[in-house]
Amino acid sequence: MSAAPTTPAPGLNLGSVRVDTPVVLAPMAGITNAAYRRLCLESMRAHGGDGLFVCEMITSRGLVERDETTLKMLVFDELETVRSVQLYGTDPVYVGKAAEILCAEYGVAHIDLNFGCPVPKVTRKGGGGALPWKRGLLGEILEQAVGAAAPYDVPVTMKTRKGIDDDHLTYLDAGRIAQEAGCAAIALHGRTVSQAYSGEADWDAIGNLVAHVDIPVLGNGDIWEASDALRMVEQTGVAGVVVGRGCLGRPWLFRDLAAAFAGEQVATLPTLGEVAAMMRRHAELLCEHMGEERGCKEFRKHVSWYLKGFAAGGDLRRSLALVESLDGLDRLLAELDPTEPFPAQTLGTPRGRQGSPRARVVLPEGWLDDADGSGSWLPEDAGEHSGG
Numbered sequence: 001m002s003a004a005p006t007t008p009a010p011g012l013n014l015g016s017v018r019v020d021t022p023v024v025l026a027p028m029a030g031i032t033n034a035a036y037r038r039l040c041l042e043s044m045r046a047h048g049g050d051g052l053f054v055c056e057m058i059t060s061r062g063l064v065e066r067d068e069t070t071l072k073m074l075v076f077d078e079l080e081t082v083r084s085v086q087l088y089g090t091d092p093v094y095v096g097k098a099a100e101i102l103c104a105e106y107g108v109a110h111i112d113l114n115f116g117c118p119v120p121k122v123t124r125k126g127g128g129g130a131l132p133w134k135r136g137l138l139g140e141i142l143e144q145a146v147g148a149a150a151p152y153d154v155p156v157t158m159k160t161r162k163g164i165d166d167d168h169l170t171y172l173d174a175g176r177i178a179q180e181a182g183c184a185a186i187a188l189h190g191r192t193v194s195q196a197y198s199g200e201a202d203w204d205a206i207g208n209l210v211a212h213v214d215i216p217v218l219g220n221g222d223i224w225e226a227s228d229a230l231r232m233v234e235q236t237g238v239a240g241v242v243v244g245r246g247c248l249g250r251p252w253l254f255r256d257l258a259a260a261f262a263g264e265q266v267a268t269l270p271t272l273g274e275v276a277a278m279m280r281r282h283a284e285l286l287c288e289h290m291g292e293e294r295g296c297k298e299f300r301k302h303v304s305w306y307l308k309g310f311a312a313g314g315d316l317r318r319s320l321a322l323v324e325s326l327d328g329l330d331r332l333l334a335e336l337d338p339t340e341p342f343p344a345q346t347l348g349t350p351r352g353r354q355g356s357p358r359a360r361v362v363l364p365e366g367w368l369d370d371a372d373g374s375g376s377w378l379p380e381d382a383g384e385h386s387g388g
């Protein structure tokens with residue numbers, strides 16, 4: 001049993017990987033590409049901190065079969081000294097092979113495995129958040145990944161949810177299985193699959209997992225401000241926090257997190273002018289990594305997050321959400337009032353997807369009848385990129 005520390009631990013140690021700030025950027029499909037990871041990393045390093053910035057989820061089979069879309073996602077920025085990738089997989093053989101490729105060919109320093117995705121087309125096949133129900137299969141997948149990464153001294157972690165629903169909780173078993181398989185840590189999003197992103201994350205469950213296992217636990221869910229991260233560490237005893245939606249349109253949250261974990265006062269809130277500069281930097285990094293046309297298209301989805309709560313008018317917002325070039329972006333950003341103060345009413349409030357709970361989690365026929373599943377290796381999809 002591990003004792004819960006009462007003060008934030010300095011740094012985060014995951015096997016051979018150590019970062020100075022116990023903060024992980026949550027993998028988010030379509031968001032945490034190389035450009036966004038760099039933006040968050042710049043923010044954190046500017047304040048003397050450093051965390052772990054996880055690549056968007058990629059599929060094991062896609063990697064093993066060298067699927068074009070998958071390989072395009074496996075890009076790293078030159079500032080990323082610790083390459084961290086999340087793998088999705090349901091077949092231990094593919095997962096093992098993919099882990100080997102990541103270590104041998106991509107110089108990856110940390111591999112996370114996705115067992116939390118609530119997307120119906122994933123759970124329908126027994127993947128993501130549905131998989132930990134099959135305890136034996138989960139163990140086989142983890143062992144293959146850990147075994148493949150061990151010769152490279154690369155730590156493997158898993159990320160999961162509380163369970164399928166309140167009647168089918170899996171997280172405590174998953175913690176034990178991860179520990180037995182040699183995982184360096186387990187991250188828990190304090191919701192069930194059936195909750196998707198609705199309601200509040202259950203931090204008590206995170207605390208229960210900390211008490212249940214000896215490996216480090218990373219806590220995830222509803223960290224909207226740096227103070228929430230400190231509160232989660234204090235309440236649950238986690239070794240580190242995983243931050244997802246809170247940083248959408250607010251990459252400077254990583255600056256605040258670096259400050260908070262260093263015991264310093266969180267810096268002042270950015271004005272709209274400073275937010276516009278961050279938007280420009282984000283778009284520029286996307287264009288560097290993807291080319292101007294695709295980079296600008298990718299940037300569009302971030303506009304409403306950046307401007308949440310600001311007075312910017314509807315026409316301007318709509319034009320920004322259709323931006324096609326960096327020059328065009330500059331012209332539009334110049335129309336914003338740079339002196340407008342940050343909308344304090346948005347602090348501490350949810351952003352990004354929330355939605356409503358699922359009436360029923362879509363699972364393969366008879367899935368809940370057997371809670372082991374050893375040897376019943378599930379067919380794996382090469383083209384699954386929805387994450388979540």
Ligand SMILES: Cc1cc2nc3c(=O)[nH]c(=O)nc-3n(C[C@H](O)[C@H](O)[C@H](O)COP(=O)(O)O)c2cc1C
Pocket residue numbers: 026027028029030031056057086114115116117159189220221222223242243244245246352353386387388
């Ligand atoms: C747009 C989006 C994409 C996501 N993609 C992934 C993913 O690929 N892998 C994963 O493990 N979780 C994914 N998640 C879940 C987050 O990593 C995180 O667990 C969840 O958002 C809860 O944390 P938060 O309250 O800090 O947002 C995604 C979440 C969002 C909003």
